[in-house]
Amino acid sequence: MSFKANAETATLFAENLRRAGRIADAEQLEQIIKIEKNAKIKMHFGEALQLAMMLHRYEKKEQAEVIYRALLRVDPDHARVNHFLGVLLHLDKRRKDALRYMQRSMKLLGDQAWAWNNFGNLLNDDPKKGAQAQDAYETALRLAPDYPEAHNNLGIVFERAGRLEDALQNYKRATELKPDYFEAFYNLGYLYVSLERHDEAILALSQSIVLQGDDSTRQSRVLMAHAYRAIGQPEKSLAIFREWAQAEPDNPVARHMLAAQSGEKPDRAADSFVVSTFDSFADSFDSKLSMLGYRAPQIVAEALAEAHPDGLSFGVLADAGCGTGLCGVLVRERCKRMIGFDLSAGMLEKAEARGYDELHKAELTAFLRERLGAFNSIISADTLCYFGELDQFASAAFGALKSRGVLVFTVEALEGEGDDGFRLEPHGRYSHRRGFIEKRLSEAGLTVESIRQDTLRKEDAKPVKGWIVTARKPG
Structure with a gap:
């Protein structure tokens, strides 16, 4: 078979030829690369598959996909090509296509533990497919009982399902089998x-x-x-x-x-801290929070609905610090427009599929300041826990709201009496006193309609208490 390859891909193939002892063929290909940006490569099916897998390992996904698809035109039912194309599409977040190719491959790779482990990884991306992912990993372990990656992945499934002792045993077994894991x-x-x-x-x-x-x-x-x-x-x-x-x-x-x-006691966390933390956390954000019983988005959505009785529209809504869009999916249906913004590009990438009309990479207060009277509603779930002082946020929110506009947000609760309105806790998030919140919102011109306490999530198997705040801009 033959196909056009860019210079980078052709160079990798030339290296393969050299390793295989085909020096003359390698030199000929290298000469072509020097003259042309692209080279027409001729190779056997097995060589092409080897090259595609090498490109895949080097994360040259686009060119690897070209070769995988060319191979499938020659042999549409080739198990490994279907499988590795499925793995590549999974890594590229094209999960529906990935599932189709992976399922086709499993008909012929059902006796291969590594294939079941890869299949489990695809299924495990969807919280609704936890039972199927468990079956896939357990099948891998029946075929290869000493497979450390399958033990680790099965542990993740068990932990998410609350089967903590089973998770513990699988993690321990993975470390015993692979001491550098x-x-x-x-x-x-x-x-x-x-x-x-x-x-x-x-x-x-x-x-x-x-x-x-x-x-x-x-x-x-x-x-x-x-x-x-x-x-x-x-x-x-x-x-x-x-x-x-x-x-x-x-x-x-x-x-x-x-x-x-x-x-x-800095006034707030630095933007660089927020970006670094959440960009690195983006891929696992939703799954980790689901294991912590994360309730803040649901609580915010309920408070916003209470502020708009009789099914009134939320109008043009700003989701401040939208993250992966967990709030957005809960409020989308009642919004005229829904605009999300966040400092983390990684989080925004995850939010793209969750119904936002606009998404912006922006710092929260600066974004609101630039949009005077733009929003009927502003929500913020678990973002202001990285702010200590709230005066700038409150002022920006007041300016960005239309007359009678509603602000709903959560912060972690600092309970009891004290002169300190907020505190930077050892875990790196801020907690706030109720009176301090009321004072800052009132100073900004907002009317506080409700502040109540509820559990936002669990941490160390203990509830994390927070304030759920609803305020309104006077008409």
Whole structure:
């Protein structure tokens, strides 16, 4: 078979030819590449599949897909080509097409554990397909009982379903089978923290940091610091972030978390912290929050509906700090237009499929300030927990609302009496006192209609209490 390939793909194929001892063919192809931007490559089916898989591994998805599809024109039922094209489309978020190719491949690859594991990964992206994902991973383990990746992935399914002991056993087995398995040690440590088994959490998370000495260890550090606080060793928690900030002085996460541990009180988290945190969290955001019983979007949607009785339209709505769009899907039907904005490009990419008329990468207060009288409704779920001082937000929201417009948001609750209106908590989020919220909204000109307390989610198997606030711009 033959096809046109760009210079990068042709160069990779030339390298393959050299490794196979076909020096003359490699040199001829390299000469063509020097002269032309594209080269017509002739190769056997097996060579083409090998090249496509190499491009796939190097994340050259577009050219890999071209070759996979060319191979399927020659042999539409080839199991591995269908399978790997399905894997590629899954990585590219084209899940419906991915499922079609993967299902076709499984008819012929049903005796291959690795294929069942890949199939489980595709199914596990959809929370509604958890039982099917479990079946796929369990089939992989029946075929290959000592398959560490399948054990880890099955643990994720069990944890999401609340079967924590089953999840624990699978994570532990994955680390026993593969002692350098960073992800399994992280998942094990995360679960130990949730179960309040903090000594064991520290050991697992320490191992994950040793195995993965780069930026992806941030959550391991945060969780391990939390575990040290829980066992009454806050000095070790502080030391983790002090050492991290010294090693990476420009890392916004390290700087913010050090401030949180040391009792500092910046007015708000830096934009760079928010972007770094949520861009890295975007792919797993929805699934992680579902395991925490996350209720803030539902609570905000209910409060907004209460402020618009008799099914009145929410009008033009701004979803401030929209994230992946969990609020948007709940309020879309009653909006004339729905506009979302967030600092994280990764989160906005996830929100694209959730019905927004517009999505913008923007800082919250700046975006609202630029749109005077633009909105009938503004909502914000669990975004202002990264703000301490609320005066700038309240002023911007007042200006952006139309007459009689409604503002609904959540913040974490700082209960009891005290002179401090807000506090930066050791976990890195802010909590606020009720009186402080009322004061800042009133100063901005908003009328507070309701402030009530409810559980926003769970953390360490304990409820996280928050204020659900409804305010209105006077007519």
